[in-house]
Amino acid sequence: MLRKYLLPVLALAGFLFGVFNVIEGEHAPVPPQPVVPPPAAPFPAFIAGAGIVEAAGRNIQIGTPLSGLVSEVAVNLGDAVKAGALLFRLDDRQYQAQAAIARADLGKARADLAQTTAELNDVATLLRLAQSITDRRAISTEELERRRNAHAIAKAKQDAAKAQIEQAAAQLAAVRTDLARLDVRAPLDGTVLQVNLRLGEYAVAGANATAAVVMGNLHNLHVRVDIDENDAWRFRHGARAMANLRGNPKMRVALQLAYLEPYVVPKKSLTGDSTERVDTRVLQALYSFDPAQLPAYVGQQMDVYIEAGEVTP
16 A cells, blocks of 8 residues: 555655755845945045055065074064164174184284385395495496395285285175174164064075065054056045055045055055956055054055046046
8 A cells, every 4th residue: 555655655745845946946045244344435436446554664674694593583573673773693603713714814914014024124225235335346237136136026025915914904804794794783763573583593695585574664654555557547646545444444544645656567466356356557656644543553454445536438
């Protein structure tokens, strides 16, 4: 009996399941609500751009002029330092040894000068005695010429010794300069934003090396805004500008144009959005704001709106 009705029941269940799926599939999916509502543009016509916060005068990437082992790190993150303050120091044992060799070479050069000066005085005395003889029969012409040549040779040796002293002194000065360069100091007043080296690490010098320390002036902050080249013609000096912090559109601050970099550069991806175009070029405008009005951090992204004129067809 059960076998007789099993197949029709299964067929009916499959039919009902298919009808249910068709009905559910016709419903439009509910789009997910954003965690944070997008910011509203404060101007009727505007230029929108992604901005990144940086220190006034840019973030200073401080490297090491020489490669070497880090023997001391004198600053920590967030330290306020004055111009000339020690940031970090490299191991100086190799350069101290070179300085000792250079000092020894300088001492030897000075001793050589003293010796050649004495030799010059000796041959000069003999030459004067020969030249003071009035009776030319008492000294041969050959002997007189030999003494003149000996004086010239002694004078040349003295000049060479003086040049050797200058060379040794220059070498010692060069080593002392390298010793001073092992102490990397702050180029200006500012705040330490990053410290990318540790005690005992090997610091590498070079244009492509990672910055050892990043500094910046946090008394005033700048926002570097990328303006798409298609909107560059709409940009006006003196136009109002507003910026919103990412994650909280209610946190807004008015911006003041600091300066404009009048050179259009290839765009770099700031937002990380897969739809962001990176094959365009942008005009970069630097705006300033008081950090007391908005708690922003260097490197933080902001949504920037710049007032622009209406686009006429």
